[in-house]
Amino acid sequence: MGTESKRQQRFAGVIQQDLAELFQRDGGSWAPNAFITVTRVRVTPDLAIARVYLSFLNTSTSKSDLGLIRSKASEIRYKLGTRIKNQARIVPHLEFFLDDTSEYVEHMDKLFDEISKEPRQED
Structure with a gap:
């Protein structure tokens, strides 16, 4: 994927901020008992x-x-459209993906802990 233009980054930031507020306010009705964080928007x-x-x-x-x-x-x-109507001509189509970065970090930490607990073999 190529680099994003300043326009894309600025628009993504607006969407991320407004979606974060929407999920904070209404996320409980969409996914009960889950705290939803918008980690990135492209x-x-x-x-x-x-x-x-x-x-x-x-x-x-x-x-x-x-x-x-x-x-x-x-x-x-x-x-989202009602929130950004004055900032954008069109409301983009939304595609949602799972950001599993935190799970990956936890997995890697466990692997490194296991490696550090193993006895060292001398060369």
């Missing part, structure tokens, strides 16, 4: 599609919660 060069990366805390069913969020994508897009 926007296509024509600003028509926004790829939104979400992280779910306090839940063990993040994949099913992501499915619930995807099923509510049109409702979320509508609510």
Whole structure:
């Protein structure tokens, strides 16, 4: 993927901030018992599609919660549109993805802990 233009980055920042506020306010009805964090937003060069990366805390069913969020994508897009209508000509189509960076970091930490506990072999 190429580098994003300043316009794309600025628009992605607006979307990320507004979606974060939406998930903070309405996220409980979309994915009960989950704390949803918008970790990153990437926007296509024509600003028509926004790829939104979400992280779910306090839940063990993040994949099913992501499915619930995807099923509510049109409702979320509508609510986003009411918030950014003065800042954008079009409201981008939203695609939601699971951001598993924290799980990957935890996995790597466990591997490094196991390696450090193993006895060292002398060369």
